[in-house]
Amino acid sequence: MCSGSVSPHHILRAFQEGVDGVLVGGCRLGDCHYQTGNYMTDKRMRLLKGFLPFYGIEPERLRVRWVSSAEASELVETISDFTKELIELGPSPLRRSPVLQRVSKDSMNRYHENLSGFGS
Amino acid sequence: MRTLAVLDHEDNQVREDLNFLRDYVMQLFEKEMIKAFVGYRREGGHLIPAIFRTIGELDFMELDHDEVCNVERYPIGDICRRLLDSWPEGKLGVMVRGCDERALFEMSKWNQVDLDRLVLVGIACSGEWIKKCGCKKPYPDNLIVGKPVVDFTYSNTLGAYLESLSIEERKVFWDEAFIRCIKCYGCRNICPVCFCRDCSLEDPLLVKPGQTPAEFPIFHLVRALHMAGRCIDCGLCEETCPAHIPLRTLYRKINAIMEEELGYQTGVKDNEVCPLNKV
Ligand code: SF4
Ligand code: SF4
Numbered sequence: 106m107c108s109g110s111v112s113p114h115h116i117l118r119a120f121q122e123g124v125d126g127v128l129v130g131g132c133r134l135g136d137c138h139y140q141t142g143n144y145m146t147d148k149r150m151r152l153l154k155g156f157l158p159f160y161g162i163e164p165e166r167l168r169v170r171w172v173s174s175a176e177a178s179e180l181v182e183t184i185s186d187f188t189k190e191l192i193e194l195g196p197s198p199l200r201r202s203p204v205l206q207r208v209s210k211d212s213m214n215r216y217h218e219n220l221s222g223f224g225s
Numbered sequence: 226m227r228t229l230a231v232l233d234h235e236d237n238q239v240r241e242d243l244n245f246l247r248d249y250v251m252q253l254f255e256k257e258m259i260k261a262f263v264g265y266r267r268e269g270g271h272l273i274p275a276i277f278r279t280i281g282e283l284d285f286m287e288l289d290h291d292e293v294c295n296v297e298r299y300p301i302g303d304i305c306r307r308l309l310d311s312w313p314e315g316k317l318g319v320m321v322r323g324c325d326e327r328a329l330f331e332m333s334k335w336n337q338v339d340l341d342r343l344v345l346v347g348i349a350c351s352g353e354w355i356k357k358c359g360c361k362k363p364y365p366d367n368l369i370v371g372k373p374v375v376d377f378t379y380s381n382t383l384g385a386y387l388e389s390l391s392i393e394e395r396k397v398f399w400d401e402a403f404i405r406c407i408k409c410y411g412c413r414n415i416c417p418v419c420f421c422r423d424c425s426l427e428d429p430l431l432v433k434p435g436q437t438p439a440e441f442p443i444f445h446l447v448r449a450l451h452m453a454g455r456c457i458d459c460g461l462c463e464e465t466c467p468a469h470i471p472l473r474t475l476y477r478k479i480n481a482i483m484e485e486e487l488g489y490q491t492g493v494k495d496n497e498v499c500p501l502n503k504v
Pocket of ligand 1 (some may be wrong): 419463
């Protein structure tokens, strides 16, 4: 399957499910079976990687590597390196921090106070 | 609330601008440059978008009065797209603010509107409104009515503040915001550049259906990603959101990345198209 068929939405869904990291592997740039699929992947992933930390997910949890299924040893190496780094990073913040269950009066007031300073 | 003085057009500037606009549009009709004009009229004390088909109807045309800072805005770009689609011949005149024009420029690049079928009649936003709204370019390229205010400073205060926080603090901020969402889809419905027929936000494989708050963060992140290379920072979504979620800040960020990483700026009339749409 071409890496160009991986929508950033799929990756967001994976993070929502609580995965610790996502690895997107594609053929080397210029080697795409569909000519340009991985160039599209590159653009989408750069956007997503830049955006994730603005919400609160470390960008290191998304990795994009140009290594195809034909390069077995590189693929294995990439996966084990990534796994090692993810273990160091610890569990995903979507699992780590307790999800607020409801909006309390206090949190509502705090929210409005915080925002009022920004004229929003 | 809008004051009676405004309803009666005691304000000279508004009356002057309105007369100028009526004359201008009248000429467009006379020269047969347009078949109809999209402007505003007043209904139940509110200013609403309306279509004017004849010179006679222009008597009912109204202008907003910015100084009271209670500007009533609508997704004019979206309205034009729908009108042009269902009305396959002839040109449409349309009154645009800076944001409306940016939306139309962007939509034309996404092949959603044909600019050749539109005659843009631009109006500048007032200084008072600019302070409240805070967009980068509060006047259209095709400026016809009013004077553009150019001496203002653009600032993305909340965005800058969030960038100064730690990643953990940012997540808490956004979670506290997102948990308030009542999933009314107002942000999507009001957006002038949201044109997909099947919306990802309603795809049960992406966002769990049937629950409030909308499943977060995914609901908001999916929408943000979809606004990459599209959002023209009109702020209608944030104005609409009943939960006061600072959505604009979110979409400003994704488009800042779009500009830095992929060199694309939304809402500008040039020959570029969104890099996500081309090889
Ligand atoms: S500011 Fe909101 S409503 Fe306006 S274009 Fe961007 S996403 Fe759409
Ligand atoms: S407008 Fe606000 S409350 Fe409604 S769906 Fe959008 S983010 Fe949620």
